[in-house]
Amino acid sequence: MGFRYGSYCEFICIECGGRLLGCDHSQSNNRIVARGESSHTRSMISINIVAIPTELAEAVCTTQKSPRYGHPVYTAIATGYGPCRHCLKAFRVGEEQLTLFTHDPFEGIESLPLPGPVFVHTNKCERYPEDAGYPQELLRYPSVLDAYAKGRRLLSETVATEGSQPEIIQRLFENPEVQYVHVRDKSAGCYDFRVERR
Numbered sequence: 001m002g003f004r005y006g007s008y009c010e011f012i013c014i015e016c017g018g019r020l021l022g023c024d025h026s027q028s029n030n031r032i033v034a035r036g037e038s039s040h041t042r043s044m045i046s047i048n049i050v051a052i053p054t055e056l057a058e059a060v061c062t063t064q065k066s067p068r069y070g071h072p073v074y075t076a077i078a079t080g081y082g083p084c085r086h087c088l089k090a091f092r093v094g095e096e097q098l099t100l101f102t103h104d105p106f107e108g109i110e111s112l113p114l115p116g117p118v119f120v121h122t123n124k125c126e127r128y129p130e131d132a133g134y135p136q137e138l139l140r141y142p143s144v145l146d147a148y149a150k151g152r153r154l155l156s157e158t159v160a161t162e163g164s165q166p167e168i169i170q171r172l173f174e175n176p177e178v179q180y181v182h183v184r185d186k187s188a189g190c191y192d193f194r195v196e197r198r
C-alpha cells in the first residue's frame, strides 16, 4: 500500500530540498520528488489537524461538567505532559492547571460514541490551527495512529515513534477508504486529536 520508504528511495521537498516530512514545507500542498532508483513525482496529501472545538473547551471550564455526559470535571496541577486537546501543547508539569473531562472523539462524525478521559488547560488557550501540520512539540511522544473508514470501521492501528507520525499519516491516507485518523497516546491510550484530508 502506498509509498515504500525503503533505503533506495528518498523523498525530498522541491522547494527547499529538505527531506520529506523533515522540512518546513512538509505539511503544505507541495509536490515532492523521489530520488534514488526511481524518479517519479507524487503529490503530498494535505491534512488538517483537528483539535477539540473552542466552544467545547470553554463549556467544560465554565460549567465544570463534561458536555453531553454531565460528569463533574477534575481540575489539578499537571503531573504529566497531556497534551491539552485544545491547543495541542504539552502541559508544563507542576506549573499549569489542567481540567480532566469525558469526551467522545466521534461526536458529530459517527453515531456510536466511544467516550474517554481527556485534558484541556483550565485557563483559556488558543486552539491549534488546523493547517499547521502535525504539532512539532508532540512528535517526540510515541503515539498510536488509528485509521478509520466511514462507519467507525477501524482499518489499522499503527504505533509511531521518533517523529515518524507525519510519514505514517501520509501513507495511511493513500488508502482512499481512510476517512480520518485518530491520534492516541501510546502509553495512556487516550485520544489526542483527529487528522483529516484537507
Ligand SMILES: [Zn+2]
Residues within 6 Å of the ligand: 084, 085, 086, 087, 088, 089, 120, 121, 124, 125, 126
Ligand atoms: Zn491548551
